[in-house]
Amino acid sequence: MEYLTTLHPVLLALLAGLFTWGMTSLGAAGVLFHRKDSFSNMDGMLGFAAGVMIAASFWSLLAPALEMAEGRSLPPYIPVALGFLSGGGVLYAIDKLLPHLHLGAKDSEAEGISTSWRRTTLLVLAITLHNIPEGLAVGVAFGAIAADLPGANLQGAIALAIGIGIQNFPEGLAISMPLRREGISKGKSFWYGQLSGMVEPIAAVFGALIVMTSTAILPFALAFAAGAMIFVVVEELIPESQRAGNTDRPTIGAMLGFTVMMVLDVALG
Numbered sequence: 001m002e003y004l005t006t007l008h009p010v011l012l013a014l015l016a017g018l019f020t021w022g023m024t025s026l027g028a029a030g031v032l033f034h035r036k037d038s039f040s041n042m043d044g045m046l047g048f049a050a051g052v053m054i055a056a057s058f059w060s061l062l063a064p065a066l067e068m069a070e071g072r073s074l075p076p077y078i079p080v081a082l083g084f085l086s087g088g089g090v091l092y093a094i095d096k097l098l099p100h101l102h103l104g105a106k107d108s109e110a111e112g113i114s115t116s117w118r119r120t121t122l123l124v125l126a127i128t129l130h131n132i133p134e135g136l137a138v139g140v141a142f143g144a145i146a147a148d149l150p151g152a153n154l155q156g157a158i159a160l161a162i163g164i165g166i167q168n169f170p171e172g173l174a175i176s177m178p179l180r181r182e183g184i185s186k187g188k189s190f191w192y193g194q195l196s197g198m199v200e201p202i203a204a205v206f207g208a209l210i211v212m213t214s215t216a217i218l219p220f221a222l223a224f225a226a227g228a229m230i231f232v233v234v235e236e237l238i239p240e241s242q243r244a245g246n247t248d249r250p251t252i253g254a255m256l257g258f259t260v261m262m263v264l265d266v267a268l269g
Contacts, residue, residue, distance in 0.1 A: 012154075013142040013208035016161035017135050017201030023165035024131070024200070027172025028193025031180050042177065045170030046241035047250030050233045051257025052167035053134070057226040057233075059265040060160040061137060064144070064152060065222035076219070083220035087227025091133065095235065100126040120179060120192060127175045127196035130236065133228030134164045135200035139207025140221050146212050159268035163261040168197060174240075 007015075062080065069076035099112035101122035110122055141160045144152035176193030180186060211221045241250035 024197025047253030083223030135203025
């Protein structure tokens, strides 16, 4: 841990982004070892991912944002509320423009602008959309360390990266397994699954660089990342986890995911 304090925050953000991408790849690799298409636990995995993201949004992003916004010209809730809504708004716009297809959906249910892209591409883009705010959140957390403000510390940023990495495991499996079910080879299913996580280190570096340009935008930036993550949870993860009509496993998974992320953040942060 002491060695990590000597590294530049942008480098730390890159390493954390590579870690979360690696966890996505590890999850996607599960398709290589499944001899039959078993999706009985997929709903619970997606619920778990949703729980982690909800907990991370508060414990790792919104709570530090409110603490950093104290003592400024505006009440602390104003920049945080604006950032939160802006993050959701940007993801809403991307959701309406970027062609993508949710897991288990029919081709006619594809969202975004009309396109002739293949179903596989649309499925991968849907998971990639999930990963943009996750990488951004990690980058913002590590970039905030350079500001040396209350609420920003290396342990908390590491806890966030670990939590997102843990929930990326089921997300990687959630893209590779359905692709395999649609007749795509195991190798290609793995490739597309891990490819969806490639955006995370890029988003992490971008997030770190943005917040390091000015400490004034830190509360807004942290809340922005939280809003983007909550949008993904409500718009995509929770509906996808309950698409098959089973609500018990996703609910239990979400409770467990929230608990794991909360413990990680409080214990390490």
